[in-house]
Amino acid sequence: NTDRYDGIVCVGGDGMFSEVLHGLIGRTQRDAGVDQNQPRAALVPSPLRIGIIPAGSTDCVCFSTVGTNDVETSALHIIVGDSLSMDVSSVHHNGALLRYSVSLLGYGFYGDIIKDSEKKRWMGLVRYDFSGLKTFLSHHCYEGTVSFLPARHTVGSPRDRKPCRAGCFVCRQSRQQLEEEQKKSLYGLENT
Numbered sequence: 001n002t003d004r005y006d007g008i009v010c011v012g013g014d015g016m017f018s019e020v021l022h023g024l025i026g027r028t029q030r031d032a033g034v035d036q037n038q039p040r041a042a043l044v045p046s047p048l049r050i051g052i053i054p055a056g057s058t059d060c061v062c063f064s065t066v067g068t069n070d071v072e073t074s075a076l077h078i079i080v081g082d083s084l085s086m087d088v089s090s091v092h093h094n095g096a097l098l099r100y101s102v103s104l105l106g107y108g109f110y111g112d113i114i115k116d117s118e119k120k121r122w123m124g125l126v127r128y129d130f131s132g133l134k135t136f137l138s139h140h141c142y143e144g145t146v147s148f149l150p151a152r153h154t155v156g157s158p159r160d161r162k163p164c165r166a167g168c169f170v171c172r173q174s175r176q177q178l179e180e181e182q183k184k185s186l187y188g189l190e191n192t
Helices: 014-032 060-066 071-079 109-118 126-137 169-186
Strands: 007-012 049-054 089-093 096-101
Touching: 007 014, 014 049, 014 060, 014 096, 049 060, 049 071, 060 071, 109 126
Parallel strands: 007 049
Antiparallel strands: 089 096
16 A cells, blocks of 8 residues: 555666656556556556665666756755656557656667667676667667657746747746746745
8 A cells, every 4th residue: 555655765777767667657557547558548647756866877867857866965855855747658569558668768779779788787887888889780770650749738847947949838837836936945935
């Protein structure tokens, strides 16, 4: 029963975060009766948050959400209850859900690099360069179709303070929310 918990903290890299995210979203959808094999099904947001203590090779997810891959900084963000909504993508094939993902999803060239580099963890970070060169020289061809659903009137809080150039509702709301939060913290009104 997850009702007693506020969130989950994972210690690891992007792969560990991905596994926790996939399990949490999957469970939330099953509990809500959502057919996950339906690509256009509206996903139910999870009430639990995921905290990340970085301990992987690159820690891209942690860096993109917290702004650093420093362990102490990440722990402090979890302690103070900092949160950031993330876009989640789902991958389906032949009417079946394959995976939920945030940050990045490997397919084709990139997927082959990741698959090959996993066998070479003993090489450290240079394994990505080695696997990249090896995959490039193999001259594979990849096919696929990408589709997406645009965001609908959601409010975010981008940390980089650089809204997109489209001037859409999401960017205007995000910028307004960020400015209001900054004013409150400047004048000490966080709890009012």
